[in-house]
Amino acid sequence: MSVNLHAVGHRWPGGTELFRGVDWAFEDGSVTALVGPSGSGKSTLLAVLARMLVPTAGAVELPTGAEVLWVFQNPHGVARRSALDHVSLPLLARGLTRRAADDRAMEILERFGLARRASARFRELSGGEAQRLMLARGVASAPTLMLVDEPTAQLDRATAAEVNDAIGELGATGTTVVVATHDDATRDACGDVLDLGRFR
Ligand SMILES: Nc1ncnc2c1ncn2[C@@H]1O[C@H](COP(=O)(O)OP(=O)(O)O)[C@@H](O)[C@H]1O
Ligand SMILES: [Mg+2]
Numbered sequence: 001m002s003v004n005l006h007a008v009g010h011r012w013p014g015g016t017e018l019f020r021g022v023d024w025a026f027e028d029g030s031v032t033a034l035v036g037p038s039g040s041g042k043s044t045l046l047a048v049l050a051r052m053l054v055p056t057a058g059a060v061e062l063p064t065g066a067e068v069l070w071v072f073q074n075p076h077g078v079a080r081r082s083a084l085d086h087v088s089l090p091l092l093a094r095g096l097t098r099r100a101a102d103d104r105a106m107e108i109l110e111r112f113g114l115a116r117r118a119s120a121r122f123r124e125l126s127g128g129e130a131q132r133l134m135l136a137r138g139v140a141s142a143p144t145l146m147l148v149d150e151p152t153a154q155l156d157r158a159t160a161a162e163v164n165d166a167i168g169e170l171g172a173t174g175t176t177v178v179v180a181t182h183d184d185a186t187r188d189a190c191g192d193v194l195d196l197g198r199f200r
Contacts, residue, residue: 001063002027003049003145003176009057010044011200018044019199020057026145026178031171033187036097036196042180045196046070046147049178064143069143073150075130077122083109084118084132101170105140111173112136112166127155128162135166139173146170148179152186164189 002025005056006077011022018041025034034042047053048060050068062068080133087108091101099184109115112132126161131151137145152160160183169179181188187193 002095004061007058008055010055010092011179019196022199030192031173031177032182032191032192032194034194035187040196046180066144068145069141071134071138071148075134078121080121082119101114108139111169118138128159131163132166139175146175152183
């Protein structure tokens with residue numbers, strides 16, 4: 001079941017209208033770049049999708065029982081836990097056996113180029129590895145919708161390229177993802193583009 005926006009618009013109190021009439025269907029398994037200049041309302045629209053914010057116009061339609069998961073810019077993990085643990089934990093929480101969870105977690109780590117780092121502790125990971133691990137953990141959590149806000153904004157070019165490669169891998173995972181970005185390489189790593197600049 002897709003996640004839908006119906007004629008969504010928003011205006012913060014005392015501010016001007018950021019966007020209006022946004023009609024969009026985020027299809028299952030799609031990876032969508034949410035683009036637009038700084039201040040165009042990308043983070044605001046993510047908050048609407050997360051149902052943290054009721055838009056001043058229109059509505060967001062999520063399937064019943066939908067779970068929305070944010071992947072934060074600053075990777076937060078458990079310093080002493082292994083990379084593998086970070087990915088198998090949500091799978092265990094979903095009821096998989098330890099063996100099945102670890103097998104599936106290894107597949108996911110492999111997809112994000114982290115298989116060799118499976119037993120490394122979180123604190124031993126590089127910035128790019130930690131960021132990729134957060135995406136891997138998000139996929140393992142199997143949310144209805146995964147939201148990522150400016151994943152490369154604070155990264156050097158090499159680390160950003162690593163993260164953009166990982167974003168390119170998201171499309172094969174079946175996870176529905178929205179990535180707010182003003183990085184052209186991040187946009188190009190996504191399958192669809194929602195340009196907020198078209199809804200002013
Ligand atoms: N909680 C808020 N209250 C009032 N204004 C806000 C709030 N959050 C963002 N804004 C304003 O909304 C505009 C769009 O912000 P934002 O959604 O963060 O844009 P983007 O993520 O595209 O850079 C900005 O002018 C910002 O100052
Ligand atoms: Mg923003």
